[in-house]
Amino acid sequence: MSASVFRNAMTLQFPSLSENESFARVAVAAFVSQLDPTLDELMDIKTVVSEAVTNAIIHGYEGRPDGIVTVRATIEGETVRIEVEDQGKGIEDIEQARQPLYTSKPELERSGMGFTIIENFMDETEIVSAPGKGTLIRMAKRIESRRKQALFN
Amino acid sequence: MSASVFRNAMTLQFPSLSENESFARVAVAAFVSQLDPTLDELMDIKTVVSEAVTNAIIHGYEGRPDGIVTVRATIEGETVRIEVEDQGKGIEDIEQARQPLYTSKPELERSGMGFTIIENFMDETEIVSAPGKGTLIRMAKRIESRRKQALFN
Amino acid sequence: MAFQIELEQHRKALIVRLKGELDHHTADLLKARMEDAIEREGALNVVLSLRELSFMDSSGLGVILGRYRQIAAKGGRMVVCDVAPHLVRLFEMSGLFKIVTMAPSEQAALAGLEVAL
Amino acid sequence: MAFQIELEQHRKALIVRLKGELDHHTADLLKARMEDAIEREGALNVVLSLRELSFMDSSGLGVILGRYRQIAAKGGRMVVCDVAPHLVRLFEMSGLFKIVTMAPSEQAALAGLEVAL
Ligand SMILES: Nc1ncnc2c1ncn2[C@@H]1O[C@H](COP(=O)(O)OP(=O)(O)O)[C@@H](O)[C@H]1O
Ligand SMILES: Nc1ncnc2c1ncn2[C@@H]1O[C@H](COP(=O)(O)OP(=O)(O)O)[C@@H](O)[C@H]1O
Numbered sequence: 001m002s003a004s005v006f007r008n009a010m011t012l013q014f015p016s017l018s019e020n021e022s023f024a025r026v027a028v029a030a031f032v033s034q035l036d037p038t039l040d041e042l043m044d045i046k047t048v049v050s051e052a053v054t055n056a057i058i059h060g061y062e063g064r065p066d067g068i069v070t071v072r073a074t075i076e077g078e079t080v081r082i083e084v085e086d087q088g089k090g091i092e093d094i095e096q097a098r099q100p101l102y103t104s105k106p107e108l109e110r111s112g113m114g115f116t117i118i119e120n121f122m123d124e125t126e127i128v129s130a131p132g133k134g135t136l137i138r139m140a141k142r143i144e145s146r147r148k149q150a151l152f153n
Numbered sequence: 154m155s156a157s158v159f160r161n162a163m164t165l166q167f168p169s170l171s172e173n174e175s176f177a178r179v180a181v182a183a184f185v186s187q188l189d190p191t192l193d194e195l196m197d198i199k200t201v202v203s204e205a206v207t208n209a210i211i212h213g214y215e216g217r218p219d220g221i222v223t224v225r226a227t228i229e230g231e232t233v234r235i236e237v238e239d240q241g242k243g244i245e246d247i248e249q250a251r252q253p254l255y256t257s258k259p260e261l262e263r264s265g266m267g268f269t270i271i272e273n274f275m276d277e278t279e280i281v282s283a284p285g286k287g288t289l290i291r292m293a294k295r296i297e298s299r300r301k302q303a304l305f306n
Numbered sequence: 307m308a309f310q311i312e313l314e315q316h317r318k319a320l321i322v323r324l325k326g327e328l329d330h331h332t333a334d335l336l337k338a339r340m341e342d343a344i345e346r347e348g349a350l351n352v353v354l355s356l357r358e359l360s361f362m363d364s365s366g367l368g369v370i371l372g373r374y375r376q377i378a379a380k381g382g383r384m385v386v387c388d389v390a391p392h393l394v395r396l397f398e399m400s401g402l403f404k405i406v407t408m409a410p411s412e413q414a415a416l417a418g419l420e421v422a423l
Numbered sequence: 424m425a426f427q428i429e430l431e432q433h434r435k436a437l438i439v440r441l442k443g444e445l446d447h448h449t450a451d452l453l454k455a456r457m458e459d460a461i462e463r464e465g466a467l468n469v470v471l472s473l474r475e476l477s478f479m480d481s482s483g484l485g486v487i488l489g490r491y492r493q494i495a496a497k498g499g500r501m502v503v504c505d506v507a508p509h510l511v512r513l514f515e516m517s518g519l520f521k522i523v524t525m526a527p528s529e530q531a532a533l534a535g536l537e538v539a540l
Contacts, residue, residue: 008168009167010165010173013163014161014164018331020163021330023163023184026179027176027184030175030180043392044392047361047396050329100399109333116400174447203480207446253517261485264482265481267481270480273516
């Protein structure tokens with residue numbers, strides 16, 4: 001391990017329009033590309049960002065286009081931390097929300113798998129939420145860079 | 154023309170590390186993709202973002218890694234507006250800086266073509282800068298979407 | 307972003323080929339197109355080809371599950387083919403493989419349906 | 424991001440093949456590798472193949488101009504080949520085509536150098 005650890009960070013903000021789901025996951029993936037992740041790791045990152053941003057738009061702001069979604073990402077050594085935040089509705093029962101297949105919007109054909117996928121694809125997940133205040137999802141994942149794999153294989 | 158014009162916006166912030174040049178242009182290109190631009194238009198956008206962000210890092214913060222670069226983009230109908238801002242050194246003589254081949258850092262093998270490329274690729278360009286205060290580049294471009302071209306061809 | 311749907315009425319199934327990125331933003335289009343084909347054109351069985359699908363999240367799972375329910379109510383079946391490894395994980399997590407069959411190719415999917423009929 | 428350099432010592436020229444994205448961040452690597460090949464291995468003429476270059480901005484123009492000056496001082500020449508249309512515009516704007524020749528392919532570039540020698 002070298003004494004100086006590479007650090008980087010970025011913040012992204014955009015209104016709660018579904019057009020921005022694709023943009024947000026591509027932007028975070030481009031940021032994480034600095035660590036030379038495998039294609040699978042990049043797909044995991046894209047998927048969890050898509051889940052969290054979609055939730056902010058559908059559940060947090062309930063389809064209103066004027067909410068602000070904030071995405072933060074940091075790189076510290078080999079670890080990527082990602083935060084997705086909204087100032088929307090908030091979650092009343094976080095334990096219930098985390099259950100596989102649980103959704104409060106079955107009429108929108110939601111699968112209720114968003115949080116399950118996030119917790120499966122990331123090493124750490126934390127949900128901070130309060131009704132009327134908004135929701136913050138904190139996630140972290142260690143990236144096994146392709147470069148390193150090539151070195152040790 | 155429909156009465157309701159599509160509007161969207163995003164803000165991106167990151168430290169002045171050269172690793173972020175690639176990330177910034179990919180992120181802006183992903184945002185602009187909503188307008189279904191041609192590949193040439195997308196390449197123009199990527200290039201001008203790369204020029205402006207590189208300038209903020211090299212000239213604005215003179216290679217220091219702790220400056221903050223802010224990139225804003227908005228879509229209003231068919232027009233994309235992009236702003237790149239730093240709180241760095243600032244430009245003393247803007248007219249001189251705009252001259253093709255002029256560079257204040259020939260020792261870094263800069264070509265002095267950044268502003269010329271930006272002014273050529275964008276429909277509008279404005280440089281706001283003051284020594285010691287920082288620099289703001291404002292650019293705008295109308296996107297002839299591929300979808301529209303297909304309709305009218 | 308870019309998402310395309312190709313529909314083909316095969317003798318025994320509606321073939322739905324997806325291309326590009328399936329997320330919440332593009333899921334509505336898929337829902338509308340498939341609902342229409344299932345209701346108005348009376349499709350019973352569905353083969354969903356994901357060969358050119360470059361991205362899908364849980365919003366995709368939702369529409370697929372919704373269309374499965376639509377045809378299952380009439381006794382129809384759904385086969386998903388050409389599923390990339392990272393999508394297999396999503397399907398597994400959601401338990402979708404318990405109700406939807408997976409096939410390696412469109413041919414295999416159609417052949418499977420023939421046998422079962 | 425991804426940027427790769429392939430160097431080949433051909434009989435009459437150093438062939439430099441670029442792949443990926445050439446910007447300020449990746450330009451230093453290109454500068455170092457080419458300076459080295461020109462000085463230590465005594466390359467005189469350079470053929471720069473841009474066939475697999477997906478992006479280049481004015482930082483790329485700067486390194487190319489710098490290497491041109493390096494070999495021109497010794498009487499060498501530079502030929503750039505397989506230049507994508509959007510890069511042609513960058514080269515034209517900077518006046519680089521006044522000093523560097525453009526060729527449609529590596530073969531053509533090398534053939535052009537032979538004739539001129
Ligand atoms: N950002 C959010 N704001 C408010 N509620 C949320 C948010 N994210 C998730 N939820 C709640 O948690 C539930 C489960 O979320 P998830 O597992 O992603 O499934 P789905 O999005 O398919 O409903 C949602 O149905 C919703 O009630
Ligand atoms: N963000 C900035 N902060 C301070 N000075 C700048 C900035 N952007 C450009 N400049 C000045 O303008 C000059 C011309 O810029 P440009 O045309 O991009 O050429 P180059 O980057 O190759 O020097 C630079 O050499 C520098 O002196």
